[in-house]
Amino acid sequence: MKIPFLFWLLPLILSSCIGTSSGLWIEANPAFREENQQIKKIILIDPDLILFEDYSSRENMILDQEIKEGNILTILKKNALLAKIDLEIYSPVSLKKNQITYFNYLLPLKEKLLQANFHQEISTKRRRGGIISPVSSNRVFEEQIILDSDLSWLKEEYNTKYFMIMGLIGNKNTKVFRTYYQNLYFIILLDIERAEVMYREVRKFNAKHNPGELNGVLFDSFNLIKKLK
Amino acid sequence: MSYFVRKILCFLILSLIYFQSISQISGFQGKRIILKSDVSKLILEGGYDVEGEFVLSRHISLSLNHHFSNQIWKQSKRITPLDSLQFKKKMIGFTLKKYWNPAITAPKGFYYSFSMERGRMDLLKSEIIPVDEGNNIFFPFRQTIEIRQAVIKEFSLGFGYQWILKSRFSLDIGTSLDYTNVNLGSNWPEFRDYQKYVAGNAIHLDDNPGIGILFPFIPTLDGREMGISIRLSLGILLF
Numbered sequence: 001m002k003i004p005f006l007f008w009l010l011p012l013i014l015s016s017c018i019g020t021s022s023g024l025w026i027e028a029n030p031a032f033r034e035e036n037q038q039i040k041k042i043i044l045i046d047p048d049l050i051l052f053e054d055y056s057s058r059e060n061m062i063l064d065q066e067i068k069e070g071n072i073l074t075i076l077k078k079n080a081l082l083a084k085i086d087l088e089i090y091s092p093v094s095l096k097k098n099q100i101t102y103f104n105y106l107l108p109l110k111e112k113l114l115q116a117n118f119h120q121e122i123s124t125k126r127r128r129g130g131i132i133s134p135v136s137s138n139r140v141f142e143e144q145i146i147l148d149s150d151l152s153w154l155k156e157e158y159n160t161k162y163f164m165i166m167g168l169i170g171n172k173n174t175k176v177f178r179t180y181y182q183n184l185y186f187i188i189l190l191d192i193e194r195a196e197v198m199y200r201e202v203r204k205f206n207a208k209h210n211p212g213e214l215n216g217v218l219f220d221s222f223n224l225i226k227k228l229k
Numbered sequence: 230m231s232y233f234v235r236k237i238l239c240f241l242i243l244s245l246i247y248f249q250s251i252s253q254i255s256g257f258q259g260k261r262i263i264l265k266s267d268v269s270k271l272i273l274e275g276g277y278d279v280e281g282e283f284v285l286s287r288h289i290s291l292s293l294n295h296h297f298s299n300q301i302w303k304q305s306k307r308i309t310p311l312d313s314l315q316f317k318k319k320m321i322g323f324t325l326k327k328y329w330n331p332a333i334t335a336p337k338g339f340y341y342s343f344s345m346e347r348g349r350m351d352l353l354k355s356e357i358i359p360v361d362e363g364n365n366i367f368f369p370f371r372q373t374i375e376i377r378q379a380v381i382k383e384f385s386l387g388f389g390y391q392w393i394l395k396s397r398f399s400l401d402i403g404t405s406l407d408y409t410n411v412n413l414g415s416n417w418p419e420f421r422d423y424q425k426y427v428a429g430n431a432i433h434l435d436d437n438p439g440i441g442i443l444f445p446f447i448p449t450l451d452g453r454e455m456g457i458s459i460r461l462s463l464g465i466l467l468f
Binding site: 022023024079082083203204205207211212215216217219220223224 | 334337396
């Protein structure tokens with residue numbers, strides 16, 4: 001009699017453990033759902049990659065952070081390419097050209113975008129049982145995020161009107177019996193011509209910071225940019 | 230083509246059309262088809278097992294599987310130790326999986342599953358006859374004394390976790406509560422001792438007195454078996 005009872009209790013216990021720290025929240029401009037299939041190139045401005053882990057020394061931490069950051073940038077590019085998006089990354093690590101534009105215009109643009117988003121936090125309403133509403137639901141911005149249109153000339157400079165900022169904040173906690181990985185990932189996509197935020201995504205998930213674990217998540221993110229209906 | 234196979238194909242085609250139209254399918258890096266084999270079935274029952282898992286939507290996948298096993302059981306209370314019963318089982322079925330994690334898409338992560346299987350089984354009851362006893366030469370000869378055909382139906386509800394390794398391979402570990410119905414056509418008392426081996430379950434719940442209280446709608450009769458099975462599948466992501 002004990003076996004069937006345990007059998008049905010086990011998934012409930014497991015789902016409650018896994019479910020509390022996972023979620024996907026998406027908001028998109030209605031116009032974005034019509035034109036997203038034509039997106040071919042995106043400029044990614046200074047991605048924020050912060051991975052907290054246990055390190056024996058500060059030197060190890062800095063070195064490891066740099067290696068991991070480089071790896072994640074490679075994974076990002078690879079997955080964007082699989083979703084048929086040409087992702088150009090502009091960050092201090094990979095900067096080769098357009099340095100003046102980067103420091104004078106792209107970084108202030110990132111700051112503006114973050115500020116505008118800070119004033120309108122993403123809606124993270126939960127349904128019963130902690131289960132998040134599915135992506136297929138028709139989510140739109142409650143209030144459209146609009147920026148100044150004085151940077152629309154960047155479209156000609158970079159040959160695309162889509163500019164993006166992203167962040168991956170990962171935390172590793174080691175307890176007596178288990179290691180927990182908690183990650184927060186976000187992207188904000190801006191149409192520089194309209195000066196409107198077109199798409200915003202926040203994702204919470206548990207995964208190690210290695211290519212095998214991140215590939216699925218990052219590909220899904222770019223795939224949604226391209227195919228969201 | 231049997232009626233059951235046609236039903237499965239119709240279900241698959243309709244599901245593909247329906248799910249493609251309503252959602253954005255990511256798969257794992259765009260790969261949506263996995264070719265798998267259940268290692269636990271190979272260990273417990275032998276034979277071979279092939280399964281194809283198709284990702285239908287962000288969180289739902291459908292698997293089609295075929296399993297063949299050929300087992301010989303010798304231990305029995307009613308049949309003498311020299312006698313044996315051989316099962317040749319051919320099964321075909323489908324499994325529907327609902328992946329739970331909203332941030333990670335199918336086919337990776339924790340899932341609940343429902344599966345249905347149907348198949349045919351040949352039962353060969355045989356006895357070993359020593360010949361040439363007069364000349365003190367033992368030459369054991371197995372003689373089939375009874376052949377029966379049976380139809381098997383299996384339903385199961387379960388859960389598990391699927392890992393994707395190196396973006397190319399899959400490892401699926403799960404468990405499920407199985408109900409197996411073996412239709413022999415007519416009564417065959419000897420089969421009662423063997424029926425628990427037919428289902429290939431790791432734990433047989435028929436021996437457990439509590440099962441009658443929890444599942445009163447399923448009478449414990451000949452040809453009906455409940456148990457808990459385990460799944461350990463290894464696969465490769467095709468495209």
